[in-house]
Amino acid sequence: MKFRKSAFRFLALILSSLLFLISGCSIWSNMINRMMPADSRPYKIQFSVETLTPAQFEQVASDLKNDFGRDFGHIRKFREQGIRAYEGPKTCLTCHKEISVKDHVTEKEKTVKLMDNLLSSSHYTFFTTRHPNVYGFNGKLADNFPMGKIDRPCPKPGSFAMTAWAELVVTEKGDTLSEGCGQCHIGGQYQAPLGSMMPGYEVLDNEQQAIDCLICHSNAYDMNKKVVVNDASGNRWGQDRSMRAAMAVTKTTSQMCLRCHQHNFGGDIYIDTADPSFMQSMNNTGNKRPRVLHPGSKRGTPFSPTWDVHAAAGVNCTDCHITEGHLIAKGTHTTTMMANDLPDVEINCEKCHTNEPHSANKELADYLNSHVEKIACQTCHIPSLHPDNATMRDFAHPKFEEHPGIYVYDDMKKETAPGKGIGYMWWNGDATFLGNPIGDNPNGEGLYRFYNPTHVWPEFKDFDYAGWYENVMRPIARKKSSKLYMMKYFNGRQHIDLQNIGPFGGMFVPYNLPTYYTTGNPDEAAKKEMEKSMMKMMYGFMFDKYLMDKFMTFMDVDGWNTKAYDDVVSGKHVEPRWLPADAMLEISHSIRKDGALTCGNCHSPSGVLDWKALGYTDDEIDILTQNPLE
Secondary structure, eight states: OHHHHHHHHHHHHHHHHHHHHHHOHHHHHHHHHHHSOGGGSOOOOOOOOOBOOHHHHHHHHHHHHHHHSSOOHHHHHHHHHTOOBOOTHHHHTTTOSEEEEEOTTTOOEEEEEHHHHHHTSHHHHSOBSOOTTEEOTTSOBOOSSOBSTTTSOBTTTTBOTTTOSSEEEEOTTSOEEEESGGGGOSOOSSSOOGGGGSTTOOOOHHHHTTOOOHHHHBTTOOGGGOSEEEETTEEEEOOOOOHHHHHTBOSOOHHHHHHHHHHHHTTTTOOOTTOGGGGHHHHOOOSSSOBOOOSSBSSOOOOSTTTOHHHHTTOOHHHHSOEETTEEOOOSOOSSOOOOSOTTOOOOTHHHHOSOOOOSSHHHHHHHHTTTTTBOHHHHHOOOOOSSBOSEEEEEEEEEETTTTEEEEEEEEOOOSBTTTEEEEEEOSOEETTSOBOOOOTTOOSOOOSOOOSSOOGGGTTOOHHHHIIIIIHHHHTSSOOEEEEEEEEEEEEEEEEEEEETTEEEEOOOOHHHHHHHOOHHHHHHHHHTSHHHHHHTSHHHIIIIIHHHHHTTTOSSOOGGGHHHHHHTTTEEEEEOSSOEEEEOOOSOOSTTOOOHHHHSSTTSSOOTTTTTOOHHHHHHHTSOTTO
16 A cells, blocks of 8 residues: 555555646745645745834944944945835845856856755755765765765754654753754755755745845844744744844854854864854854754864964955855865865865965975975874864763753763864765775775774674775775875764664664653654654655665665665664764864974874785885974
């Protein structure tokens, strides 16, 4: 019976596609949404609109100038055009239907529709389809495939964007907290933009008008309003749509970007006293239903004046992260940031510092510059991680935190030092499906392996990892030249569907966050989340054929086992496991000049580099462990 229902849905999808060709995108989009569970569809949202009198408008304008010490251009424009209320994208589009952008290929200016540009960006979609540097464990390029935060587990709360979008957590004390992946998303709907994953989907007006433009573009955005709101259609994330925020619109600044991105750089606990404006989310967690703060940052590399020379110098995020309107480059090198709007656009230090960056010490300049060909700048200039970072996170044994009164995962290790929290890897810019940097030692000796499982699962204790590596991965590792990079260790123990596993890992079972936080029982939290409609659909026929079969092939698993659903719901064949091999996270922030590694930190018998693990011969090691300046 279940198969017949799934087959019927798939047939309906085929028929819908024919209607799409005949009737246009909007009919197709509506049909896709009708096939989604009711709690996962977009709805029309009636946002409250604040309308100012002329006197109130001038008072807000005066307050903004006093608070920020500057004039905002939109105040004059609003005054001249009589705009006294902000109605979201509808207001923005009265002037900004089209924008001029620089084409990243031709480098020529072109005019594009703003909304088309925005809706194709990963900041809206939560995924991209191009991944020219990501390889599955089957050796195939994981390209032309929707992948990003929308369908990959987040190691912060331990859940999926497609299920844990906006949750209310009521503590034993009666406090209500806000949690979920939607807090770091510009869409304001009740669910992630799931329809956008389907080919030919046209984003509906209800979805467009719910977009939060001001969180990225207003100097005066109040993060205290970014909390979960519950209305007749379900839970969604609130927005600051005040006229004060709208009147303070500017081009993006680092502080605006960090309202979301500091979450993984420095974490939700650290606040830089030198300039707390870099930590707006941490300082303004919500007056009502405050957001859950997650201890243990993912990367441990805050972008703030105390920790980063570029932040201290006033460098803006988009000075390095080149943009094409709302499309933002993340560079050609990545291990875990799978969604990348402009994957062909390079981001590197040499664009500002040239390939001979060392000049201050004339005696050492030539020697130091000779390292640039083989060693990435970050390797020496990120000498440590912030103390509040996670290198091993155990979701299976949460601990109770008196404040804010919830159970939180156990960060078993928070290593900060080279050789502990920081590892050194050869990297050519490519990565595996689970965040392992692909590369090889340029000496060509074949002694280096970037994948060495330390938590081999019992089902695969006899798997020939060495043979697989030589046959599948070494040829890929040698396709491009590699440099020595420093990377952040991370591993997490989380519940796994043991009927969908392979030698390199398996399908994570997400946690129901209210259950996890209030009971501290991850088994029950996993069962509870599996009851959600999107999880049931993920194990259904349509997701199987459209997405999950291909997803699992990149894990080197032969297809997606949809029959496992009932067992997972009941907790059978589910067990918390560590990833077989640590993920190595790319890190490029918290760059420091003072305190950078020096020659003796590497070239000594007790240095930070494990020369043998890096694939050097004994003769090379004898030379490399001697300080050339002594």
